[in-house]
Amino acid sequence: MIVRARAPLRLGLAGGGTDVSPYCDQYGGFVMNAAIDRFAYATVDEAPGGAAEFVSLDNDVRCCWSPEGLDKAPPSLRLLVGVYARICMQFLDGRHPPIRIRTYSDAPPGSGLGSSSTLVVALVAALCEFFALPLGEYEIAHLAYSIEREDLALAGGKQDQYAAAFGGVNFMEFHAGDRVIVNPLRIKxxxxxxxxxxxxxxxxxxxxxxxxxxxxxxxxxxxxxxxxxxxxxxxxxxxxxxxxxxxxxxxxxxxxxxxxxxxxxxxxxxxxxxxxxxxxxxxxxxxxxxxxxxxxxxxxxxxxxxxxxxxxxxxxxxxxxxxxxxxxxxxxxxxxxxxxxxx
Incomplete structure (x- = not known):
């Protein structure tokens, strides 16, 4: 079985930065953004070897799963390994199925279009489809945020994950306790x-x-x-x-x-x-x-x-x-x- 997924990159139009803690926890944050037709992609299938395999097609880097997990992964593959590790721990009772994950993006990391978070959302969506996990847009976005900010300790806000999960033009609200409200706008x-x-x-x-x-x-x-x-x-x-x-x-x-x-x-x-x-x-x-x-x-x-x-x-x-x-x-x-x- 082959599963593919894509998630859209976004333009930050207004309010960017107010979705970052501690500001949004203390004052609440508002953000306007719009998804565009540039994407991050993920493909998941069975690994040809006996261990899970991770491939960044953008960087031409690959590695296989090891018990050390995140600490031993090359920097360009930490997002892939991090998503796989969380999915296995949270939904597969700690099992590590021998699958192959390959990714690429229409924009480089550091582009300002939310490429890293969008890639994480695409990965989560692909693995949810592969393992038949019934997660909706809010759950996918929150899980992606949790992997980046908690598991991988990467600094950042919340808007990128929700923009990638929902698409469209949105007015987003960010409140204390990880409460997020996505308001899709009906623009002529x-x-x-x-x-x-x-x-x-x-x-x-x-x-x-x-x-x-x-x-x-x-x-x-x-x-x-x-x-x-x-x-x-x-x-x-x-x-x-x-x-x-x-x-x-x-x-x-x-x-x-x-x-x-x-x-x-x-x-x-x-x-x-x-x-x-x-x-x-x-x-x-x-x-x-x-x-x-x-x-x-x-x-x-x-x-x-x-x-x-x-x-x-x-x-x-x-x-x-x-x-x-x-x-x-x-x-x-x-x-x-x-x-x-x-x-």
Missing amino acids: DWVLAELEASLVLYFTGVSRESARIIDEQVRNAASGAHDSVSAMHQLKFEAVQMKEALLKGDLDAFARTLQKGWEAKKRMASSVSNPVIDAVEAVAVTHGARATKVSGAGGGGFMMFVCDPTDRVRLSRALQHQGGQVMDFHFNPQGAVAWRAGR
Whole structure:
């Protein structure tokens, strides 16, 4: 039997960072995000040998299961081994079936599109299908979050797992006690079409380590650093403003909110922006960009720009000369999906 799964990557539109503890536990967090048609993929079948096998096709790395588990896995395979170990412990009474897990992604780790968490969601969905585990979207997202944050001790928030599990455009609420509410938005087709035509997604070529940036943000929130906490309050408020702008089809308000959110995000941690990002933003503004934002924790990865659709070509050409790559995309209404493939 062969099982495949895919989960969509996402654009963080507003409120990113307010889904990270301790801020969301103390104040509650609001996030706006949208899934796109770029994915993380997982394939599960029977291992050709007698032990479970893990393969990262992106990195051309493989290893087999060992009793030491996570501690002995290569860094590029820790997510795969971590998901397998948790599924075996929680649902298979500690048995370790000889299966092969292979993964790849449309975006590199550190891209700012939630690629690592999306890969974990795709893995969980694939193993749920393979072992016939009856988990819904909330359960898959929470399990993925628990594996990353607890089992693997990776810093980060909660929005990526829920965006990957649910898909679509969502307003998400994050509260104390791991309580999460996903509110899918019914946005008119013409608004989504205009938004797609107005957004330019650009990969800087600089992959950043989100954990380091998030650690700084967590320290600022825990210590009550006034400027950082005030910025998070502003981001939370702007998630509500963006929700209203999209529901009403007010793309001018969307652009203003995106830019205000970027300015507030830069106050959350010193490493959110850097000279490379600042230089790209300056070029974009002179070629028609009305708003800028870095997707994810910041520091690099993907940047997105809002422009008039008639400025899209000249903006894209100017960005290509900055050494990165413009990536086309469409919004994706579907969340994580798994299926059984014929031989």
